Amino acid sequence: MIxxxxxxxxxxxxxxxxxxxxxxxxxxxxREIQAARAKDPAAKSFFEVLLLYQGLHALxxxxxAHFFYKLHLFFLARLISQxxxxxxxxxxxxxxxxxxxxxxDHGMGVVIGETAIIGDSVLLYQGVTLGGTxxxxxxxxxxxxxxxxxxxxxxxLGNITVGxxxxxxxxxxxxxxxxxxxxxxxxxxxxxxxxxKKIDISLDHIHILDPIMESIQELEERVKKxxxxxxx
Numbered sequence: 001m002i003x004x005x006x007x008x009x010x011x012x013x014x015x016x017x018x019x020x021x022x023x024x025x026x027x028x029x030x031r032e033i034q035a036a037r038a039k040d041p042a043a044k045s046f047f048e049v050l051l052l053y054q055g056l057h058a059l060x061x062x063x064x065a066h067f068f069y070k071l072h073l074f075f076l077a078r079l080i081s082q083x084x085x086x087x088x089x090x091x092x093x094x095x096x097x098x099x100x101x102x103x104x105d106h107g108m109g110v111v112i113g114e115t116a117i118i119g120d121s122v123l124l125y126q127g128v129t130l131g132g133t134x135x136x137x138x139x140x141x142x143x144x145x146x147x148x149x150x151x152x153x154x155x156x157l158g159n160i161t162v163g164x165x166x167x168x169x170x171x172x173x174x175x176x177x178x179x180x181x182x183x184x185x186x187x188x189x190x191x192x193x194x195x196x197k198k199i200d201i202s203l204d205h206i207h208i209l210d211p212i213m214e215s216i217q218e219l220e221e222r223v224k225k226x227x228x229x230x231x232x
Contacts (some may be wrong), residue, residue, distance in 0.1 A: 025050060025060060032056055035101040039123050055104030058090035065094035096130075099146070113141035119145045119164070127153040133175070145180065 026033070027048075036049045036056060048057060061084035069077035077094035085091045090107045090147050092098075095114035101121040104110055109127040112118070115138070116130040128150050132140040142156045145163050151170035156162060162179030174189035183192045 010102040013051060022050065029056065029060060031101045032103065035103040035121065035123075036105075039103050040105055055107040058084055058088040058092060058104065058107060058110075059102060061088075061096065061155060062092045062098065065092075066096070066098075067113070069094035096141075099180065113161075115139045116141035117143040119144055119148065122147045123148070125150065125152040125154075125170070129155045129157070131155065131157050133158040142174075 026058055033046060033049045033056065037043045037046065043053075056158065065077040065080040065084070067077075068074075068080065073101070074094075078085070081092060081094045088107060090104060090110045092110075092112045093114040093116070096116045096118070098112075098118045099120040099122065102118060103122075104124045104126075106126040107124075110124055111129045111131060113131050115132075118130075122144055130142050130144070139159045141159065143161045144156070145157075145161070145166065147165045148162055148168070149166075150156065150162075150168040151172070153171040154168045154174070155172070158166065158175055158176045160175065160177050162168065162174070162178040163182065163230055165181045166178050167183045168174060168178075168189070169183065169185035171187070172184050172189045173187045174184055176189070178184055178189070178191060185192070201230045
């Protein structure tokens with residue numbers, strides 16, 4: 001009987017701690033939860049995102065790891081990040097700086113390097129890498145501006161800057177600075193302006209202007225016209 005009462009007390013304490021944890025996450029990560037609901041049409045409810053979205057839980061772990069990283073408790077910080085990586089499939093170095101409203105959709109295979117800086121309201125899809133290009137010390141990872149979308153499988157490499165309101169297309173490899181309000185596609189990444197207007201968050205990955213393909217299509221049209229004139 002005493003053992004049953006003790007177990008019951010333990011369960012009650014654990015339940016209270018769990019509820020407290022949920023409340024604290026709901027308060028401190030409210031903007032991130034709302035960002036997930038706004039940017040992922042599959043998100044059905046606030047609590048679904050809160051309890052089941054690995055991108056949110058990877059960010060929660062990162063905030064904790066980053067706190068210890070700033071205290072120079074590097075081993076503990078890295079331990080937390082590696083445990084999070086094991087459970088979420090998302091690797092965020094504890095030294096990375098991440099703004100508010102950050103959302104990783106699906107998330108598997110995302111890698112964010114130590115000196116990466118990410119602004120507010122940034123959206124990453126699965127397989128994105130914000131990585132370095134060598135063994136140099138200091139700032140060696142990208143700086144991502146506000147309201148940036150980085151598509152599936154894209155690689156943003158080196159100490160470069162991606163300007164606000166830009167879109168990096170799926171599987172693009174970006175190794176040079178990207179001005180604000182731009183779209184980048186291809187390997188290596190090529191920039192197409194969007195008339196200085198803020199991009200629509202709902203842009204899909206297949207309807208992106210590719211300047212190289214446009215040039216090839218123009219050349220094909222010109223060749224057809226020339227061949228048509230020569231055949232007359």
